[in-house]
Amino acid sequence: MKNLFASIKIEINKNLYVKDPESSALGKKIVEHSILLIHEMGFEHFTFKKLGAKINSNESSVYRYFENKHKLLLYLTSWYWGWKEYQLVFATANIENPKKKLETGIQVLTRSVERDSFISHIDEVILNKVVINEYSKSFLSKEVDKENKEGFFAVYNRLAIRLKQMILAVDSSYPFPSSLASTIMEGTLHQHFLKEHFSSLTECNDKILPSQFFIHLVSSTLNLPK
Amino acid sequence: MKNLFASIKIEINKNLYVKDPESSALGKKIVEHSILLIHEMGFEHFTFKKLGAKINSNESSVYRYFENKHKLLLYLTSWYWGWKEYQLVFATANIENPKKKLETGIQVLTRSVERDSFISHIDEVILNKVVINEYSKSFLSKEVDKENKEGFFAVYNRLAIRLKQMILAVDSSYPFPSSLASTIMEGTLHQHFLKEHFSSLTECNDKILPSQFFIHLVSSTLNLPK
DNA sequence: GCAAATATGATAGTATTACTATTATCTTAG
DNA sequence: CTAAGATAATAGTAATACTATCATATTTGC
Numbered sequence: 001m002k003n004l005f006a007s008i009k010i011e012i013n014k015n016l017y018v019k020d021p022e023s024s025a026l027g028k029k030i031v032e033h034s035i036l037l038i039h040e041m042g043f044e045h046f047t048f049k050k051l052g053a054k055i056n057s058n059e060s061s062v063y064r065y066f067e068n069k070h071k072l073l074l075y076l077t078s079w080y081w082g083w084k085e086y087q088l089v090f091a092t093a094n095i096e097n098p099k100k101k102l103e104t105g106i107q108v109l110t111r112s113v114e115r116d117s118f119i120s121h122i123d124e125v126i127l128n129k130v131v132i133n134e135y136s137k138s139f140l141s142k143e144v145d146k147e148n149k150e151g152f153f154a155v156y157n158r159l160a161i162r163l164k165q166m167i168l169a170v171d172s173s174y175p176f177p178s179s180l181a182s183t184i185m186e187g188t189l190h191q192h193f194l195k196e197h198f199s200s201l202t203e204c205n206d207k208i209l210p211s212q213f214f215i216h217l218v219s220s221t222l223n224l225p226k
Numbered sequence: 227m228k229n230l231f232a233s234i235k236i237e238i239n240k241n242l243y244v245k246d247p248e249s250s251a252l253g254k255k256i257v258e259h260s261i262l263l264i265h266e267m268g269f270e271h272f273t274f275k276k277l278g279a280k281i282n283s284n285e286s287s288v289y290r291y292f293e294n295k296h297k298l299l300l301y302l303t304s305w306y307w308g309w310k311e312y313q314l315v316f317a318t319a320n321i322e323n324p325k326k327k328l329e330t331g332i333q334v335l336t337r338s339v340e341r342d343s344f345i346s347h348i349d350e351v352i353l354n355k356v357v358i359n360e361y362s363k364s365f366l367s368k369e370v371d372k373e374n375k376e377g378f379f380a381v382y383n384r385l386a387i388r389l390k391q392m393i394l395a396v397d398s399s400y401p402f403p404s405s406l407a408s409t410i411m412e413g414t415l416h417q418h419f420l421k422e423h424f425s426s427l428t429e430c431n432d433k434i435l436p437s438q439f440f441i442h443l444v445s446s447t448l449n450l451p452k
Numbered sequence: 453g454c455a456a457a458t459a460t461g462a463t464a465g466t467a468t469t470a471c472t473a474t475t476a477t478c479t480t481a482g
Numbered sequence: 483c484t485a486a487g488a489t490a491a492t493a494g495t496a497a498t499a500c501t502a503t504c505a506t507a508t509t510t511g512c
Contacts, residue, residue, distance in 0.1 A: 019459095026460075042368035047498065058461050059500090068499075136362040142268035144423050153424070160427050175429065176439045182420055182427040183413045183443075190412045191405060197370050198379070201386050201408040203401065213402045217409075220447040245488095252489075273469065284490050285471090294470075 010082035013151050016075045019065050027065050029055050031079075032121040034072055039126045043073065043134045073138050074152050080131050081155040083124065084109065088162060098169040099224065103215055105166050109159075110188040110211040132192045160185055171222040180221070184214050236308035239377050242301045245291050253291050255281050257305075258347040260298055265352050269299060269360045299364050300378050306357050307381040309350065310335065314388060324395040325450065329441055331392050335385075336414040336437040358418045386411055397448040406447070410440050 009022065021027030033055050038046045046069060048062040066072040088108045095101040113128035139153060147153070163181035167174060174180070191210040194202040204210050235248065247253030259281050264272045272295060274288040292298040314334045321327040339354035365379060373379070389407035393400060400406070417436040420428040430436050 024459080044367065048500090049498080052461095060462080060502090061460055063500075064460080133366055136366060139423070140359055140362060140419070141270065148423065157424065157426065176434075176442065177429070178426065179417055179420075179428045179430060179436075179439045180443075182416065182424075183409065186416045187409045187413055190408065193366070194405075194408055197365070197374065198383065198408075200383065200404065202405045203403070204405060208402075210405075213405045216402065217406075217443070217447050221443050250488080274471090275469080278490095286473095286491080287489055289471075290489080 010079050010086070012075060012078045012082065013154065015150055016071050016078065016152060017066055018063075021065050021075075026055075026057060026061065028121045029057070030062055030065050031076070032123070035076060035123060035127050035130055038073075038076075038134065039130050043069070043137060070138070070141075073134060074147070076127065077131055077135050077138055078152070078155050079122065080124075080127050081159055085155060085159050085162070088159065092166070098166070099219075102166040102170050102218065105163060106184060106214050106218060107211050109163065109185060110214050111209065112192060132189050135189060136186075156185075167218070167222065170224065174222055180218065184218070188214060236305050236312070238301060238304045238308065239380065241376055242297050242304065242378060243292055244289075247291050247301075252281075252283065252287065254347045255283070256288055256291055257302070258349070261302060261349060261353050261356055264299075264302075264360065265356050269295070269363060296364070296367075299360060300373070302353065303357055303361050303364055304378070304381050305348065306350075306353050307385055311381060311385050311388070314385065318392070324392070325445075328392040328396050328444065331389060332410060332440050332444060333437050335389065335411060336440050337435065338418060358415050361415060362412075382411075393444070393448065396450065400448055406444065410444070414440060 014020075019027065021031045030051065034046075034051055037051055037054055041050075048066075048069065049059045052059040052062050066075065088105055091108050092101050092104050095104060113124050139148075141147075160178070160181045163184065164177045167177040167180055188210045191202050191204050191213065195204040195210075199205070204213065240246075245253065247257045256277065260272075260277055263277055263280055267276075274292075274295065275285045278285040278288050292301065314331055317334050318327050318330050321330060339350050365374075367373075386404070386407050389410065390403045393403040393406055414436045417428050417430050417439065421430045425431070430439065
């Protein structure tokens with residue numbers, strides 16, 4: 001799977017970076033280690049100074065790639081959702097049956113990322129954990145409307161719309177396709193978080209996956225056409 | 227409704243404050259205006275210095291009540307969930323029919339708070355908006371396990387368990403009662419946020435309420451006993 | 453192979469934040 | 483009316499979130 005995607009470059013809004021981190025070794029190192037460092041210490045404690053030290057570089061050099069850590073987070077999460085989008089499109093292409101297609105789509109969006117010998121500098125397993133812990137912080141801000149207008153959440157929005165379409169393909173009369181799609185996407189991050197930190201608030205664990213919960217939920221709420 | 231609750235004091239974990247803000251006029255003013263100020267400028271831009279200025283008091287005086295703004299947020303959200311719990315218990319008491327009881331419960335948890343002549347110093351309408359925008363930030367941190375052990379999320383946990391029980395009372399064989407309860411609670415905050423900032427990702431608006439979406443969802447996924 | 457351009461590194465500096473500490477003043481209960 | 487307790491004012495510290503400048507590598511274009 002990975003090999004197929006190894007050469008694909010995920011498109012990210014150009015206003016999220018000052019200089020494209022994919023354009024240099026240092027840029028890639030910044031992206032690679034920012035994921036690891038945010039995962040290690042949490043977004044609040046993460047600083048460009050600490051990142052510079054970690055990669056034997058300099059705070060000022062990091063600033064040459066990203067305006068601030070908020071934009072870096074938006075960059076990382078855009079990359080993640082873009083990567084998920086590829087997986088979604090790929091995994092659901094050529095599936096004719098709408099129900100099967102939707103289930104496969106939910107499967108892709110809700111599964112936790114499995115370790116995989118990775119080729120690129122980005123560790124998707126860790127990035128997935130970063131998204132679970134930090135994604136909400138990227139939009140729960142006073143700047144959200146301005147940033148949304150600038151297209152900083154475009155990839156996520158597009159993914160949610162794709163899921164909505166798959167829902168409508170199964171049941172075109174379902175009255176809440178957008179809300180269901182966004183509930184699945186946000187809800188799966190939340191369930192993954194709960195199983196790590198609030199295990200009494202979820203049935204999900206090593207055996208029971210968020211996928212099962214959401215597929216059960218969606219199957220029962222949608223009316224299948226005869 | 228409000229009058230009934232006017233005299234009830236909501237119990238909050240004592241380690242969330244240094245000095246009980248309910249014990250003095252200044253303490254109440256701190257709570258009252260912190261809600262307004264966090265709503266105005268967002269949690270990231272909110273500081274104790276700005277709050278001190280706003281209430282014609284002093285940064286150092288605020289610190290005598292709360293260790294830091296994170297604990298203040300935990301205090302405010304605990305108050306909110308405690309207040310919701312009273313409403314839930316009150317609104318569902320004496321309802322025999324489990325399905326009706328559950329629907330009423332969901333109704334209470336998902337409705338947006340209506341303006342109401344308020345008696346206490348806390349403006350619940352604004353606090354509701356603060357919870358929508360900031361609650362996730364209170365637990366998406368590296369300190370979550372330690373703080374959860376200290377009981378800082380006890381009220382929220384208890385509310386989620388209550389909802390879970392109501393779900394099980396309708397359908398004891400439903401395999402994901404905790405996940406469904408937590409999805410409703412987190413999901414409703416998310417839907418309220420989306421309708422303000424990402425209207426293409428939700429059907430909810432002035433006419434269609436999150437309540438309708440979640441009641442529809444729950445009704446269709448639970449099997450009613452004959 | 454070398455000069456010019458570009459990238460990176462090192463250092464310094466600023467305003468703000470998130471506090472702690474100390475002292476002064478105000479309020480109020482006995 | 484005094485003493486205890488609460489609040490206000492001020493100062494200070496370390497860290498954060500940057501900006502600016504200059505020096506030193508590294509690359510590349512000829």
